Amino acid sequence: MILLYSEGKSVFTFALPALLIRAWTCRNFSVNNNDAKHFLSRKVKSYVSPTSTYTTETKFKNKKQSYWKSVVGLEIHAQITSTSKLFSQAGTEFGVPVNANVSFFDAAIPGTLPMLNRRCVEAGVLTALALSCRVNPVSFFDRKHYFYSDLPAGYQITQHRVPLAQEGVLEFHVFTPGSHHKPYSKKSCIKQLQLEQDSGKSLHDEEACRSLVDLNRAGIPLMELVFEPDLEDGEEAAALVKELMLILQRLGTCSCKMEEGALRVDANVSVHHEGEPLGVRTEVKNIGSVRAVGHAIQYEIHRQVKVLEAGGVIINETRAWDADSKQTVPMRDKEEKQDYRYMPEPNLPPLRVLLNDQPAVPNTYRDHINVQCLRRKLPELPSETRAKLTNKYGISPESAAILVNENVLLQHFYDIMEEKKSRDPKLSTNILIMELLTILNKKKLSLEASPFPSHTLGEIVDLLQSEKINLVTARKILQEIISGNSMSPSEVVEKYEWTQITNPSEIEKVCTAVIEQNPKLVEQFCSGKTKVFNSLVGKAAKITENRANMATVVQVLTAKLRKIQNP
Amino acid sequence: MLSLSVRQISRKLQDGVIVPSDVCTACLYQAEKLKKLNIFVRLTKEVAEHQAKESDVRYTNGNVRSLLDGIPVAVKDNYCTRNIETTCSSRMLESFKPPYNATVVQKLQDAGAVLLGKCNMDEFAMGSGTVDSIHGPTKNIWQSGEKYTLLRNVGERATSVEQVQGCNSTHGSKMVYQELHHLSSHSNKEGSSSPSEEGDWFIAGGSSGGSAVAVASGAVFAALGSDTGGSTRNPAAYCGVVGLKPSYGLLSRHGLIPLVNSMDVPGILTRTVDDAATLLNILAGHDLLDSTTVQDSFIPLDLSQDIDISRIRIGIPKEYNCPGMSDEVMETWSGVADILERAGAEVVQVSMPHTPSSIACYSVLNQCEVASNMARYDGIEFGLRTAENRSTEELYASTRSQGFNETVRGRILAGNYFLLQRNYPHYFLQALKVRRLIAQDFTHAWSSGIDVLLTPTTLTDAPRYSQFISRDNREQCASQDYCTQPANMAGCPAVTLPIKLSKQGLPLSLQLMGQSYREDVLLAVAKWIETAVDFPRLQLET
Structure with missing residues (x-):
């Protein structure tokens, strides 16, 4: 039988005797230089x-x-x-x-x-x-x-x-x-x-x-x-x-x-x-x-x-x-x-643990550690969490791995999903592992020091999901908050009028303006240099201060250019 | 007064006939007087006087802690005593002051006992003579040249002890003594032993020789020894006192500087079996600080009821009759067997066939654990450190060669050899198997209905110093421990008690061994024999 002492129940408190401390301070262990190399120290001097x-x-x-x-x-x-x-x-x-x-x-x-x-x-x-x-x-x-x-x-x-x-x-x-x-x-x-x-x-x-x-x-x-x-x-x-x-x-x-x-x-x-x-x-x-x-x-x-x-x-x-x-x-x-x-070691009896719940002789094993009891206390393991993320939320295995690797991210994810069941898990994951990590990296902040509570991140997901803002605006909001703005994401959007332009007629106007203001680019595009399309899209973004719904812009601009090509 | 038992002196204290401080003073005086016997490594005079004064108050106020309250005791110098040097009779620990009390020392203190001093021993308890000590050898009180009277209990009908001792009290013990012999070196009636000469005297036995002489001489009423292969029982036998080696796991080893962890037990030295039981009751029990102590709650022994000896089955293991055993010891052994048989006990011969292998097996296990336990003495955290500073290895080497005597170094060397990977199966593992066989000899005896085993404790009475040192430590231990160490191998309790005097006027003792945790049966039988043989008690002349 072995009696295990339990932490906290300190029966005897050992105070370090002055003798010991003095022994070490006044009997500094003197050896010469040649000797030092024989020592195994955790910091190994490179040879x-x-x-x-x-x-x-x-x-x-x-x-x-x-x-x-x-x-x-x-x-x-x-x-x-x-x-x-x-x-x-x-x-x-x-x-x-x-x-x-x-x-x-x-x-x-x-x-x-x-x-x-x-x-x-x-x-x-x-x-x-x-x-x-x-x-x-x-x-x-x-x-x-x-x-x-x-x-x-x-x-x-x-x-x-x-x-x-x-x-x-x-x-x-x-x-x-x-x-x-x-x-x-x-x-x-x-x-x-x-x-x-x-x-x-x-x-x-x-x-x-x-x-x-x-x-x-x-x-x-x-x-x-x-x-x-x-x-x-x-x-x-x-x-x-x-x-x-x-x-x-x-x-x-x-x-x-x-x-x-x-x-x-x-x-x-x-x-x-x-x-x-x-x-x-x-x-x-x-x-x-x-x-x-x-x-x-x-x-x-x-x-x-x-x-x-x-x-x-x-x-x-x-x-x-x-x-x-x-x-x-x-x-x-x-x-x-x-x-x-x-x-x-003669001073420690064999260490016995109880593998089955029921001891053969009651009370005989009262001090023994019960393995089955501990098995029931096992938490969800990382592999199980990853499987859950991919199966339940449809997240890619790579993203699941990143979330599980960073406990803070995983907690944000759970909080965001918990707060509103309607939130898109993939969108939420992207905000966390792309946008959040990027901005923290830029500011050289650790996840633990992140100024973003889960509900703020969730709000950004909502704004994106409802197309009230686009991704560029989302980044601007993160930037705003990390710089010390204490407003909520919606308030930031409202204050700076960052609401996404989704109205088709308004986007029509923007695209028309872009085409009118950039005849050279349009000409290049029509002559087969389709690469310049991105520049035109960029112009549209610039005019709207990045507020336009870019998908719509691409759609409208493509249609308009096609018309110019094939009148 | 100083030859009384713990029970008797305790009665006197409770009756207010004397106060603890007076007892303490008398004991300190006695200890000083016997300085040349080299009993104590250190007298803890101030501690003792302080503790005695505190005890005075408790007796006055009527809150006495135990039977041991106010009674001077001594402990072997391998028990850690807080802020009191604990040397193990080794240069290595010459200036070592432990920062804590051993559990058994603390228990003695909690019971109100007065710590008179630390007793001499063989270095790190490796020896059987208390001759290998940096403090020099301890001499036996018997035939030492000190004048003493021998008192014998002659029954309740005779005059009271108080009258014999010229004390006026009408209270107290009914135990009665009369003068039996008047033995001293100058008036030795037996005439068989020459007076003790300078440099040639009778050894105390060991390794707890100091503790045994302290109890035998009246310097203290009880003492702690330690017992790994017989280190409590051997000197108890040579000094004519009771020596109890309790079951392994019954008493805490925390604070006992180890020799062989798997066999060490704190030993109890007293003048009577009753006193041994008193100390056992105070010291036994589970200790969180020693994981090898048994958790079952200890039921205090009660020896007040006489046992019915006719219901006891006593085994005489024939293998304990070994070469080198003196005729006197043989006669003592068979004599007591006869007494028991006549009284109705069933006395049967038993065989414990692995006994002769025990010494070899013990020596392997002992040396392996010694090699391991001694590894901590490197001069870094405590103990001796030499001035060597060329390298750490050189410092270790010089500290350990200067700090340990030859016996210790020899055992370390042998033990490390046995533990080498290539030798481990042939020595250590083999020795463990043999140890199991020896332990099985005991379980076979118990399962055949034997209650206790009766054997000699030592092969002869106390040897002379000159004779003892003519053989080296290893040889001596091999013969001195022959009868005692099997009990350590099996972990069972054993007690030695003096039976009679040899032709040289030295004590002859026998050993009883019992089933583990059956100290009650063991000591009850011991007490019966004690009463039957009525061994004379030694009283120094003042």
């Missing part, structure tokens, strides 16, 4: 090898590459969203002062013991279910030993023998405009999902010849997801990571903020000739964003091909992605192959 000078661009053009097959497998560490650590009651907030979130256990003070955080197990099970994993009724914790200054106990508690869950699958769409001809669906199998604790952070001050240790991260709960090497390139990997992020964010089990280290992607990359055994793989670490996932892997594939084609060999090593120089560089701290001397 530029003289041979690795080519860039990603040139590699893309390497024609011989098609001759090779590349294999990519991902290992992803996702920080579980929780208020306290995996085995202690210390907090997990990001950005707090150094060593502020450290319990005695996190600092490996002798005599302290781990207590498993119930919330973390639940998050792990929920994630496992969302990824169609088989949840193990009993899993175990193990100690993985290695000496490192930011690993206070000298071992990490992880799940080595039997992880929390195994054998899942993640399906995702690879949709990268430009490089692949059309979007396609891909699956990657998940070997296992395990719970483990994070290590602390070493900071190296090379000038002062010392290293400092911050244990705020030590003991932070992580889910490690190990994927099978099912992927072929960086784009697939980036697409997988993006889809995983959507799922985890939807579940609320991980913030997926890569910039905070809440999601870390390591890629195992190898290349081989078709029909031959897999090549020697390298591990690429320190990938800081979804885009970097694609770039780093793509770079590494090309690097390996280049080395092999030059008659070289690939060595099994860990490399770090350097975002500045856009290349992978060897991480010199992991040169030696370590024997982690795994051992069962």
Whole structure:
């Protein structure tokens, strides 16, 4: 039996002892410069090898590459969203002062013991279910030993023998405009999902010849997801990571903020000739964003091909992605192959979860996590949302993907459709993913900082749908509001008299005027230069200050020109 | 007064015959007087005096917390005590002041006990003699050269203890003593042992030797040891006190600096079985901070009713008769078996065939966990840090080679070897399988209707220091732990209690082992034997 402690019900509050803080401030960890390179720190100082000078661009053009097959497998560490650590009651907030979130256990003070955080197990099970994993009724914790200054106990508690869950699958769409001809669906199998604790952070001050240790991260709960090497390139990997992020964010089990280290992607990359055994793989670490996932892997594939084609060999090593120089560089701290001397963690009983609703013996399993109960709590997953958008609203799969990728857009969409059922879903989607994103981009604003509430956007959809305004006016309204006008879209239209001209007789007049005022263009058109038609349409727009219903203008103008051509 | 049991002194406190501060002062005096025995690593005089004064007030106001309120106790130096050095007798932790109290220490404090000091031990509890300590070895009180009187309970009809001790109180215990022997190094009536010489004395046993001598000598009324392979029972046996190793999971290990997590249990050292039960009742129970403690609520033991010994089935495991066992120990063992049988108990021989494999198995498991548990001592967060600054690896190496003694380093080396990926299946995994077989020996015994197993605790009476150090730590542990460590492998409770004196005038003790969480049966039988054998109590001459 294992008793899981529940968050919030803090039975003991550990205050960080002054002793500990003083220990770290007055016993700054002094090492010389040569030593610093042995440290694994999250920010890896780039080590530029003289041979690795080519860039990603040139590699893309390497024609011989098609001759090779590349294999990519991902290992992803996702920080579980929780208020306290995996085995202690210390907090997990990001950005707090150094060593502020450290319990005695996190600092490996002798005599302290781990207590498993119930919330973390639940998050792990929920994630496992969302990824169609088989949840193990009993899993175990193990100690993985290695000496490192930011690993206070000298071992990490992880799940080595039997992880929390195994054998899942993640399906995702690879949709990268430009490089692949059309979007396609891909699956990657998940070997296992395990719970483990994070290590602390070493900071190296090379000038002062010392290293400092911050244990705020030590003991932070992580889910490690190990994927099978099912992927072929960086784009697939980036697409997988993006889809995983959507799922985890939807579940609320991980913030997926890569910039905070809440999601870390390591890629195992190898290349081989078709029909031959897999090549020697390298591990690429320190990938800081979804885009970097694609770039780093793509770079590494090309690097390996280049080395092999030059008659070289690939060595099994860990490399770090350097975002500045856009290349992978060897991480010199992991040169030696370590024997982690795994051992069962004797202070944590086996972790049992209840797979079926009904326990065989009532009350025996009162503390156990009920998997069926969690299954019922699973929210709608991104793939289900996309299917719903295409099936229920008739939105294209590409648009559905964009809406689901941006939770704010999706929420706007739902709000707009909810407010008035008669609104055209496709028109609404276009306003969101074309017009809204464009204007925010121009102003360099994030979606979260958007000044447009859903009802404003909905009103613009209404104005468009009722043909009261055209698209150009819609853009002008957005511009007006983003510049600080607090009026509603209808009020803006009214104030500036931007109502669309739809009256056919009025448009007749406009077209007649355009033809009269531009005899040269008309002449060119009649002599077969039909391209100038657009210029004539533009003149009509200009005369009406973009208020004319352009479809009608095109219609009327075409008729009139035809008459001139064939009197 | 200092040779009384917890029950007896508690009665005196409740009756107002004495106050906690006086008891504390007497104990501190006794501890100072016995300095050369090297019982304590540190006397916590100020803490003790403060706690005793607080207890004085509670007795005055009538809000006494427990039977232990105001009673001086000591704890082994591997229990974390807030702001009080906890060294584990290692250079590594020489200046380590834990920022928290171990759960059992906190429970003692909450019960009103007075913490007199921290007791000497083998470094990180690795040893069976309390000789491998940076603080130097602890000496046994028996035949130490200290003058003492032996008192024996002769029944309720004789004169009261108060009269014997020249105390006027008419209240109090009806337990009665009379002078039995007058043994000291200079007037040894048995004459079989030469007086203790400088550098050659009887060892206390270990690794909780300090705690055992503290209880035996009257410096405290009870003490905490720890028991991984016999570390509480071995010194208890050599020092003639009761040593209880409770079931694994009954007492919290939070704050006990670990040796082997899967076998460590806090041990209880007292002068009587009743006192062991008193402490157990105070210390047992689930602890959120130790996930391996059982959640079932603990039902306090009540030993006030005499058991019907004729309903008890006692197993004598033949494999515990091993090479190296002295004739005296054998006689003691069969003698007690005879007493039980005569009293109507069913005494049967049983076989626990995997016992001889236990030591080898234990040594593999012990060293693997040691290698792992000791990994945190790297000089970064706490403990010793050498001045080495060429590199982190050099700092680790120099800190760990200076901080640990040879025994500790040897076990770390061996443990890491056993845990290497290529060796793991052949050593660690194999040892786990053997451990299961050993545990099954016990379950077979219980399922055949055995209530308790009776065995020797140690193979002989306390060895002399010179004789003990003639073999290295590893060899010593292999023979010293022979009878005790199977109980740790199985997790079942075991208690050692003194039976009689050897020809050298040293205690001879036997061990009882019971079913897990059946401390009630175990201690009831122990109490019956205790009464039957009437082991003399040692009282130092003032």
